[in-house]
Amino acid sequence: MSEHKTMTLTLNVWRQKGPNAPGKFETYTAKGITEHHSFLEMIDVVNEDLIKAGKDPIVFDHDCREGICGMCSQVINGVPHGGQERTTVCQLHMRKFKDGDTIYIEPWRAAAFPILKDLIVDRSAYDTITQAGGYTSCHTGGVPDGNALLVPKGVADYAMDAAECIGCGACAAGCPNSSAMLFTSAKVAQLAVLPQGQAEAKKRVTSMVDAMQECGFGNCSNHYECQAVCPKGINVKFIAKLNREYLKAQF
């Protein structure tokens, strides 16, 4: 590792002891960071130092560190996941930063995502939305024949694009209105185009939209910030699809 140039960075990190405790920014210096560190590994390095110094480490969500689980959730310099296209925080690398940079790290901020500690928020509101209709009720049994239920390639691709959502919460975190429309619409659209989902399409869209509203998310006003910050590039065409499905469900 000695051949690598290292960086020293100034971090302003949101520290908050608990859901009701007042939070504030603390400043830390991240030393010995190479361009190969991921953003989370960089915080690991800072936490090692904090632990050695007998201080509380920075608490943050993470799991797979492969960009597929949707756990990491940090707003870096004002953008959820840091602003690199289709990238989660864990896949953001320190080569995107320069020696001497100052970085602000904040948790998702939305009334529906209360802060639990430091950079961790409670995202169970997304589970509530999914529970309201993000599934198909069907009898389970033997595996159906491969050609028993035909799904055209284009439809399967469309559903797969929507299913790419990892439910990380960046859409609501980035939205000026804290709206969860991109997340909700991805689930609604994915199931609405598939034969298995069409039976419950009307009930699904109204229940999920109601659940979203009850969770305290805002109203979508078509800024499309969600798509720009989505680590999976979920397209706002799914929001248009949700709106169409919602209109259909009225009749």
Added chain:
Amino acid sequence: MSLFTSTVGRKIIMAITGQLMVLFVIVHLLGNSSIFIGPNGINAYAEHLHSLGPLVWVFRLIMLVLVSLHGWFGIQLTLENKAAATTTYAVNRKLKASFAGENMIWTGLIVLAFIVYHLLHFTARVTPDIVAGTDAAGRYDVYTMVVSSFQHGAIALIYIVAMIALLLHLFHGIQSFFQTMGWNSERSQCRITTGGRVVAAILGLGYIAIPVSILIGILNK
């Protein structure tokens, strides 16, 4: 009806009422541009409109309903959005959201205040700058009234500022309508956004052309 209470339903109502008002804005601009023909143009146009009698009142009532629904839900949804986003980020960088989109409530309220002023001004004609009279053909002289009013720089400025607000409002609003109604696709969305902005610019600049033409003397008494 969930259309009047749900998040998506109220947006659909806003989209439909907004778009109907855009149609009005288009027709109103076409009518107003008859001022460039001269007194015979706009005075004849105004007389024709007023000859419609009760239809004028039906039309006014419809417009009142549209403005009320759009304004009511616009304020309601904005307040809810503020409540949903209680805490703001210390660093706030937007990748995509636009100035026009983020200030819909303010441009909307400016246009609403303008509508009240505009009705008191050229419809009720209760402001002190109004020059009321009839032209040679015995028609109400709209041309002289408008030209004399806009020769006051401050009045022309109110109209210009209001029309800039309208331009910004439609800059975001027209594409927003297509998205909320679901009348777009991944392919068309970009073109609809550009098209909506072009239409907004044409309408805004078209309206602004009238007070500007009077201020710089292209149209005069």
